[in-house]
Amino acid sequence: MTCREPEWSDDDRAWMLALAYYRDTRCPLCGGDIRDCTAPEDDVVVTVPPPRRCLATDELRLATDQHKDKPGAGALLWRTEVRRR
Ligand SMILES: [Zn+2]
Known part of the structure; x- marks a missing residue:
């Protein structure tokens, strides 16, 4: 017999x-x-x-718009970095 954690x-x-x-109580439309x-309603x-x-x-969107007509643009992986000042 083997006992496993x-x-x-x-x-x-x-x-x-x-x-x-939590997921079961979320509305699929509004997320509330x-x-x-x-x-x-009353x-x-x-x-x-x-x-x-x-x-x-x-x-x-600004960045991706500048590359949208370049070859291979659809393969670019974009990300954003948000830093507080
Ligand atoms: Zn809802």
Whole structure:
């Protein structure tokens, strides 16, 4: 008989159960808690705050646009680095 260490600890299993619970409660459309965004309209108030701009996406699009017509442009792997001043 062979005894093996379990691959997952009790903590690992608890974290995975918590993650499964979290995922199960997300709305596939808005990403919020499905119990909130599907509640009767009299029970919730939904607002849309002004959008925020992703500066990393701005810079990435500028950079990729400059290369879009060059040969092999589709094979370039791009990434952004964000540093605080
Ligand atoms: Zn939703």
